[in-house]
Amino acid sequence: MNVTDFRRRLRDWLDTHDLSPAADHSLDAQVAQLARVRRALWEADWMRYGWPAEVGGLGGGAVLRAVLGEEVARRGLAEPGIWSLVEVLVPTLIDYAPPALAADLVPRLLGGEEQWCQGFSEPGSGSDLASLSTRAVRDGEHWVVSGQKVWTSLAQYAARCVLLARTGGPGHAGLSAFLLDMDTPGITVRPLRTLHGVDEFAEVFLDGVRVPGDRLLGAPGDGWRLAMDLLPHERSTCFWHRIAHLHNRLDRLLADGCEPDADALGTVWLDLHTARCRSARTQRSLAADGRLGPETSVDKILLATAEQRLYDTARDLLPGTVELSDTGAWRTEYLYSRAATVYGGTAEIQRNIVARRLLDLGKE
Ligand SMILES: Cc1cc2nc3c(=O)[nH]c(=O)nc-3n(C[C@H](O)[C@H](O)[C@H](O)COP(=O)(O)OP(=O)(O)OC[C@H]3O[C@@H](n4cnc5c(N)ncnc54)[C@H](O)[C@@H]3O)c2cc1C
Known part of the structure; x- marks a missing residue:
């Protein structure tokens, strides 16, 4: 069709x-x-x-x-x-x-x-994901996993988890990925409350969790390659519908009778439209190549910039709505928009990727 x-x-x-x-x-x-x-x-x-x-x-x-x-x-x-x-x-x-x-x-x-979840980040390993220390050790036909994940979105609802764990030595090459059943004995999920007052993510403790061998994703040592294939999706394709949602919120801002500041509102619209154009380009290149890569960091930067600009503008043009309400949608969404420069890799990390991998500017 x-x-x-x-x-x-x-x-x-x-x-x-x-x-x-x-x-x-x-x-x-x-x-x-x-x-x-x-x-x-x-x-x-x-x-x-x-x-x-x-x-x-x-x-x-x-x-x-x-x-x-x-x-x-x-x-x-x-x-x-x-x-x-x-x-x-x-x-x-x-x-x-x-x-x-x-x-x-x-x-x-x-x-x-x-519902499923993604178990990548750990208390000591977020931006530096390759340093993660959750370990999986082979035991006959199983792997035995021990360690801790954190910021695992919706873990308390999840039936499965795409998990990164260390099966070999230090660095990228020692990582493998698994699809874990969340009801396996040895898993404890403790929800964490976010800034906007929702238990959206959780700590996940793994204590001698036995994972069948056929739950290995790829081969041992493929974990980093899997993460590098997965993260570009987190940084791009899912933004097409998020931008549609943000356009709705811009319409709502006008409907809520915000101050008619044409410059501020025009800048928000332009940022959203720029992110949408970039997202359309990403959809086209996915259709052409079937693959996404580091260029998706540009999508992530544009989305986070547009989202935070929208909610900063709502705060400014609906005076008091964010600061003085405890529960209203504008306040909740304003607070959540702060996470846009963190989840899926922080704004600084996206800029590092653009500098090093797209512009070839070297490490420093
Ligand atoms: C709402 C939300 C949902 C999330 N959901 C999940 C999930 O489902 N699964 C999951 O695995 N993770 C999830 N995360 C975690 C997210 O991936 C990490 O928070 C993120 O990768 C940053 O890691 P960190 O929090 O450990 O911060 P750190 O890596 O400790 O970074 C702290 C600060 O240092 C900066 N910094 C670090 N290294 C560098 C560098 N080399 N150059 C410049 N600056 C640097 C960062 O930009 C940041 O400002 C979620 C996070 C949020 C906010």
């Missing part, structure tokens, strides 16, 4: 199937709503477009997934951050998981039956 037909038919379907969320904005309600929306879209086939038949998909380009995310975001059907996780994890999982495992488990995530 071409993109225009897909969008038209999807809109018709969404117009006649009410998936609007309830008024409850708690994280529990958002996660339940995400599952409800995915399930309905999967059953009606919309969630299957853009994914290969091997994982229950109907094929077609990844751009169909972007269009679906955009329509979901425009109608406010699912929280855009948690909608992203599929886009972040699944392309790489399909590339690295044993085919039977991907065929069995990926449909459960796409179809809203399960």
Whole structure:
């Protein structure tokens, strides 16, 4: 199906199937709503477009997934951050998981039956991910994993975790990746409260967790390569629908009667539009090459800049709305927007990547 037909038919379907969320904005309600929306879209086939038949998909380009995310975001059907996780994890999982495992488990995530999480960061290893110390030791047909992860988004809801652990010596080459069942004995999840008052992420403690050998993603030592394939998705493709959400918020800012500062509002629109143009280019290059790389750090910088500018402008043009309310959406979203220059790799790290890997400016 071409993109225009897909969008038209999807809109018709969404117009006649009410998936609007309830008024409850708690994280529990958002996660339940995400599952409800995915399930309905999967059953009606919309969630299957853009994914290969091997994982229950109907094929077609990844751009169909972007269009679906955009329509979901425009109608406010699912929280855009948690909608992203599929886009972040699944392309790489399909590339690295044993085919039977991907065929069995990926449909459960796409179809809203399960939520998953990404266990990369550790207390001492965020930007310097290659220094992580969670260890996996082979024991017959199993691996035994011990260590600690942190900032693991939605770990308390997750049935599986894409986990990075050290199976060899220090540095990149000693890392491997696993798909872990979160109900395996030895896993303890402790939710952490964010600045905006939501238990969105968690500490994950791993104590002698036995992982079957067929849960290794790729070969031993492929962990860094997997991370380098996965992170560009976290830094780009999932932004297409996030930008649609941010455009909604700009419209809401005007509807809420903000001060009519044309310069400030114009700058926000321009930043959002710049991020959207860049994102369209990334969608095109994904369609052409099937791969993404360090150039996605530009998408991440533009998205974070646009998002923070939007919420800074809301704070300035709706005086008191952010500072004086404890619970309002503008305050919550303003606080969450501070995370845009941290998650998926900080703003400084993205600029280092642009300097070193795209502009070849050397280490210093
Ligand atoms: C909302 C949110 C959700 C997240 N979800 C997940 C998740 O699901 N799974 C997961 O694994 N992780 C997750 N993270 C963690 C995230 O990936 C890390 O926070 C991020 O990579 C930064 O690591 P850190 O927090 O350890 O900071 P650090 O690496 O300790 O950095 C601290 C400061 O030092 C700067 N810095 C560090 N190194 C350099 C350098 N070489 N050059 C210049 N400046 C440098 C950084 O830019 C930053 O300002 C999430 C984070 C947030 C905010």
